[in-house]
Amino acid sequence: MYSYWKKNQLKLSPWLFLAPGIFIFLLYVILPIFQSVSLSFYEWDGLGLKTYIGSSNYVELLDDEAFYTSLKNNVIWLLLCLLAIPAGLFAALFLNQTVRGIRIYKSLFFFPFVISQVVVGLVFTWFYDPSNGLLNVILETFGFDPVAILADEDYVTYGIIAAGLWPQTAYCMILYLTGLNSVDPEQIEAGRIDNARGWRLLWYVILPQLKPATFIAIVVTVIGALRSFDLISIMTRGGPWGSSRVLAYYMYEKAFSEYGYRMGYAAAIAVILLAIMMIYIAVILYRIYRDERSV
Amino acid sequence: MFPTPIERTRPLTRRLYKVALPVSIIIWLLPLLAVALTSIRTGADINSGNYWGMPTSFNLIENYTAIFNNSPIGYYILNSFKVTIPTVIGAITLSSLTGFALGVYKFKLNLFVFFMFIAGNFVPFQILMVPVRDLSLSLGLYNTITGLVAFHIAFQTGFCTFFMRNFIRALPFELIEAARAEGVSEFRIFWYVVVPLMRPAMAALSVLIFTFIWNDYFWALVLTQGADTMPVTAGLNSLNGQWISNQHLVSAGSIIAALPPVVMFFLMQKHFIAGLTLGAVK
Numbered sequence: 001m002y003s004y005w006k007k008n009q010l011k012l013s014p015w016l017f018l019a020p021g022i023f024i025f026l027l028y029v030i031l032p033i034f035q036s037v038s039l040s041f042y043e044w045d046g047l048g049l050k051t052y053i054g055s056s057n058y059v060e061l062l063d064d065e066a067f068y069t070s071l072k073n074n075v076i077w078l079l080l081c082l083l084a085i086p087a088g089l090f091a092a093l094f095l096n097q098t099v100r101g102i103r104i105y106k107s108l109f110f111f112p113f114v115i116s117q118v119v120v121g122l123v124f125t126w127f128y129d130p131s132n133g134l135l136n137v138i139l140e141t142f143g144f145d146p147v148a149i150l151a152d153e154d155y156v157t158y159g160i161i162a163a164g165l166w167p168q169t170a171y172c173m174i175l176y177l178t179g180l181n182s183v184d185p186e187q188i189e190a191g192r193i194d195n196a197r198g199w200r201l202l203w204y205v206i207l208p209q210l211k212p213a214t215f216i217a218i219v220v221t222v223i224g225a226l227r228s229f230d231l232i233s234i235m236t237r238g239g240p241w242g243s244s245r246v247l248a249y250y251m252y253e254k255a256f257s258e259y260g261y262r263m264g265y266a267a268a269i270a271v272i273l274l275a276i277m278m279i280y281i282a283v284i285l286y287r288i289y290r291d292e293r294s295v
Numbered sequence: 296m297f298p299t300p301i302e303r304t305r306p307l308t309r310r311l312y313k314v315a316l317p318v319s320i321i322i323w324l325l326p327l328l329a330v331a332l333t334s335i336r337t338g339a340d341i342n343s344g345n346y347w348g349m350p351t352s353f354n355l356i357e358n359y360t361a362i363f364n365n366s367p368i369g370y371y372i373l374n375s376f377k378v379t380i381p382t383v384i385g386a387i388t389l390s391s392l393t394g395f396a397l398g399v400y401k402f403k404l405n406l407f408v409f410f411m412f413i414a415g416n417f418v419p420f421q422i423l424m425v426p427v428r429d430l431s432l433s434l435g436l437y438n439t440i441t442g443l444v445a446f447h448i449a450f451q452t453g454f455c456t457f458f459m460r461n462f463i464r465a466l467p468f469e470l471i472e473a474a475r476a477e478g479v480s481e482f483r484i485f486w487y488v489v490v491p492l493m494r495p496a497m498a499a500l501s502v503l504i505f506t507f508i509w510n511d512y513f514w515a516l517v518l519t520q521g522a523d524t525m526p527v528t529a530g531l532n533s534l535n536g537q538w539i540s541n542q543h544l545v546s547a548g549s550i551i552a553a554l555p556p557v558v559m560f561f562l563m564q565k566h567f568i569a570g571l572t573l574g575a576v577k
Contacts, residue, residue: 010400013481017396018408021389021452028449029415032426037357037424094319097301099312107564108320111327114560116510118528122535122549123326126333126542134329137347141388169531171571178572180297188297206297213572227419230512234532248421255425256517263425281417282321287408292406 016258021271033274036184042266045261057268064081066242067269070250074226074276075155079247080161081168088172089210093202106177113170121234124163125150150236153243160231160244168224169235171218179213180206184259226277334358334546341543358547366538367522369546371530375555377440378447378526383501385448386455391493393452394459395485396520399471409460416453423450431518443518443526447508455500458573462496465490470577482547499570502563506556527552 005012040057061067083157088273095106105112112120127134130148139146149159183206191205227249232238238245238253245253247269301312320326333341335355361370388540397409427436436442466489474484515529522530531552535545560567 009481011402012400014396014405017392017485021296021393021412021456022408024389024445024449025412025452027451028427028430028446029418029423030411032423032430033415033418033428035429036422046429093298094298094315096298098296098298099301099316104315107561109323109333110560111557112325114506114556115327116512116528116556118512118531119330119417119553120550122531122545124331127326127329132344134325134347161520171509173494174568178568183297185296216572223417223419225548227421232536233516247418251421251461252424252517267422267425270419270424273419274422275570277417277419281354281414284417285414288410289406290415 010254013265036267036270036274039264040271042264046255046263046265050264053264057265060265061268061272064248065246066245068271070245070247071240073244073246073274074273074274076157076230077161077225078163078222080158081164081219081221084165084172084221085214087165087169088174088217091169091173091175092180096177110170112167112172113174115167115229117167118234120167124159124166124231125235128159151240154239156236156240156244160235163231163235164225164228168221175217176210176215179210183209215287219280222280223277224279226273239291241270330546330549333543334406334550336543338541338543339560341540344394349429354543358543359551362544362551366534366544366548368527368530368551370522370533371527372523372551372555373443374440374530375526375528377507379444379523381444382447383504383506385444386451386504387500388460389448389452390455391490391497392485393456394463394493395489397460398463398466399468402417407573409456412453416450420450428517438519438521438524440524441526442515446514446518447511451507458570459493459496459502462493463492466492492523495566495569498563499566499573501574502567503570504561505572506561506567509571527530 039050041052041054044050053268059127091109095102101107115295125133125238128136128149130136130146130151135149136146149155185203187209188201193202196204225250228246229252232244232246232249235250236244238249242250251266251269254262256270303308308384321473329347334351335358337352337354337357340351397405419512431437431442431446434442435446470488471484472491474488479487494576509526510528511526512528512532515526516532519525519529523535531545531548534548538545
């Protein structure tokens with residue numbers, strides 16, 4: 001027994017180290033993904049018996065207007081959240097100085113990312129409040145009529161996304177600040193000698209060196225945008241009339257709220273969301289794979 | 296350095312920058328300052344619509360004691376700690392083991408297992424919602440702190456493994472080979488050689504996971520109900536529903552809920568940023 005262990009220690013050790021982590025990860029993350037996929041072919045209220053209904057849930061989705069609203073909003077979220085990346089870059093450029101007290105400014109700028117989305121959601125709900133909110137106080141001083149952003153079907157999604165951009169911009173800023181720190185100073189000097197200034201220097205010399213930071217910023221922002229749930233749940237509960245729902249929120253509503261207890265239908269929505277996300281996951285994994293091969 | 300250091304620009308630019316810094320930070324944090332201001336107003340101010348003028352009196356102590364006396368926020372905060380701290384310990388323990396296995400050993404399925412952790416971590420976690428709730432119910436862990444912790448440990452293990460494995464890859468491998476040549480067992484190598492070197496990674500991950508879990512709202516909503524188990528994020532949401540015209544109290548609650556991760560961030564800023572920006576620099 002002991003000699004067997006001695007001989008095979010190098011082969012067996014990794015699996016012993018991996019066992020607890022793999023076990024809990026399979027149980028709570030990997031298996032549930034497959035369970036959800038299979039559940040999407042059933043009708044189930046969460047308590048009684050499951051009934052196999054084939055692809056009916058998906059067929060129903062095709063005719064569900066709320067599904068299309070959610071999907072459309074997800075696309076808007078995805079595109080507009082990407083604004084956090086240039087915004088973060090400019091914030092980082094603005095703060096990348098060495099004047100006195102700059103560290104405290106950087107920390108304060110980063111603040112919104114540290115606090116919970118629940119608090120961010122509450123803060124922005126009050127900010128948009130049509131009677132006393134700060135936004136409308138400002139609008140009125142400039143002579144505009146007050147707007148009830150969160151009660152208006154046309155504005156509501158944009159209002160929530162603006163709240164989401166606040167912490168996301170802070171995150172992208174930190175990524176770029178770290179990236180700017182490691183930009184090669186000799187290349188900047190060389191660029192300056194070649195008479196590159198301002199925008200041209202930024203575009204041709206700095207940005208190429210910030211590629212790793214940009215890649216992470218895109219990955220994190222896209223995933224965050226597709227997962228968006230907290231702000232919608234806090235600020236509007238999907239309203240008014242479901243116009244601010246996204247897929248993640250709509251499926252929650254279908255599964256657990258008074259509209260729902262339709263677990264199979266919710267699972268089908270989740271599968272669609274996963275399918276969209278899989279494109280990104282595949283790209284990310286491919287990039288990591290390529291980097292691993294080149295080591 | 297890019298952009299041009301401000302000391303080397305014209306005096307006018309320099310003066311403008313000095314003004315622009317505090318102005319921009321105030322605008323950036325304006326919504327938050329408004330909440331801080333509201334949290335010390337009196338109920339009478341709120342009712343009469345005095346949101347933005349001078350408060351008629353400062354109610355700092357009254358409001359903050361009121362929320363502790365009149366709401367279960369004390370329990371919510373306690374629950375948040377009870378969920379967050381074990382999750383941090385659990386996720387870091389498990390991922391030190393998995394990160395070590397994936398970072399040090401060469402075996403056929405290494406990359407496959409590694410990719411499983413990454414892919415699982417990037418999945419939209421709403422897809423796990425129904426099965427995980429079901430699993431928690433059948434294990435008797437629904438609406439318990441343990442149930443919430445178990446899920447969080449599992450999910451965070453994905454991200455932490457990614458982090459730990461990359462960190463261990465960057466360590467000098469000769470140390471491990473030298474120990475092996477001496478006949479030191481693999482477990483002793485892990486414990487006496489690698490774990491001491493992993494401290495910076497553990498510190499960075501602790502702060503990050505603390506913040507992520509403290510701020511989690513979705514799983515709190517799915518896996519808990521009621522003041523015995525609900526963490527502060529979900530608790531705050533239900534308080535907001537009950538105290539519609541008591542914005543000063545909800546504001547005070549928000550400030551309290553935001554405080555622990557903020558304090559953590561300021562105390563461990565270096566580690567926090569090191570964790571967040573892993574991979575942002577080649």
